[in-house]
Amino acid sequence: MKENVSKPIYGLTPFTLLDYPHKSACILWFAGCNMRCLYCYNPEIVLGKGSLSFEKILSFLHSRKNLLDAVVFSGGECVLHKNILTLIAKVKKMGFLVKIDTNGSLPDTMQQLLNQNLVDYIALDFKAPKSKFQSITQSDFYDSFEKTLDLMLKIEIPFEVRTTYHSDLLAEEDLREMVHFLENKNFAGNYYIQYFKNNVETLSKLERSNNRIDCEKLSTQTIKIILRE
Numbered sequence: 001m002k003e004n005v006s007k008p009i010y011g012l013t014p015f016t017l018l019d020y021p022h023k024s025a026c027i028l029w030f031a032g033c034n035m036r037c038l039y040c041y042n043p044e045i046v047l048g049k050g051s052l053s054f055e056k057i058l059s060f061l062h063s064r065k066n067l068l069d070a071v072v073f074s075g076g077e078c079v080l081h082k083n084i085l086t087l088i089a090k091v092k093k094m095g096f097l098v099k100i101d102t103n104g105s106l107p108d109t110m111q112q113l114l115n116q117n118l119v120d121y122i123a124l125d126f127k128a129p130k131s132k133f134q135s136i137t138q139s140d141f142y143d144s145f146e147k148t149l150d151l152m153l154k155i156e157i158p159f160e161v162r163t164t165y166h167s168d169l170l171a172e173e174d175l176r177e178m179v180h181f182l183e184n185k186n187f188a189g190n191y192y193i194q195y196f197k198n199n200v201e202t203l204s205k206l207e208r209s210n211n212r213i214d215c216e217k218l219s220t221q222t223i224k225i226i227l228r229e
Helices: 002-006 043-047 054-062 084-093 107-115 130-137 142-153 172-184
Strands: 009-016 025-030 070-074 097-102 121-125 159-165 189-195 223-228
Touching (some): 070 084, 084 107, 121 142, 172 189
Parallel strands (some): 121 159, 189 223
């Protein structure tokens, strides 16, 4: 446990143009997660230990000042880390934009990050409708997810909502229910669906997903389904 605290980061992606919209970034993959999503394709990160200290990451970021625009905090679940506010504050002071990838299970921590103006972009995972949330995530954090969503709907910084789709776990009716839920929350804009990655190791052994979604059929006047393959 001490090792995981002193070295919270499982790995580093030094450069990406895909994970922060219209920005160059690196990704910090934090070890550990409080969910066990059946389709998770990062079991080594969720179940593994960290290997990089934040001091080493700060050294790397110093060498990338004026070369990268942003730092993406991902995982696992990055906001689980007890020193996450301090770590992000140091990155912000270096002049980087900060994006948080989160499952929404810790709304109080997200509130603190927002209160301190430490986040510039958020990607919130909408795992499943309430009826299937526990079976898919192996957790009972649906209410926490909803609180985080409510929080984000009140803020002025950009954010996105996204769902990973596996045909054995979510039916088209489930996706329609999720869109309806977002509409009732007065969410408007793009809702991103990303297909399950077939032929990769996952937390649970799943059959191949029939990755076919009719985005136009699921979209509404206020919410547009955007597919990320």
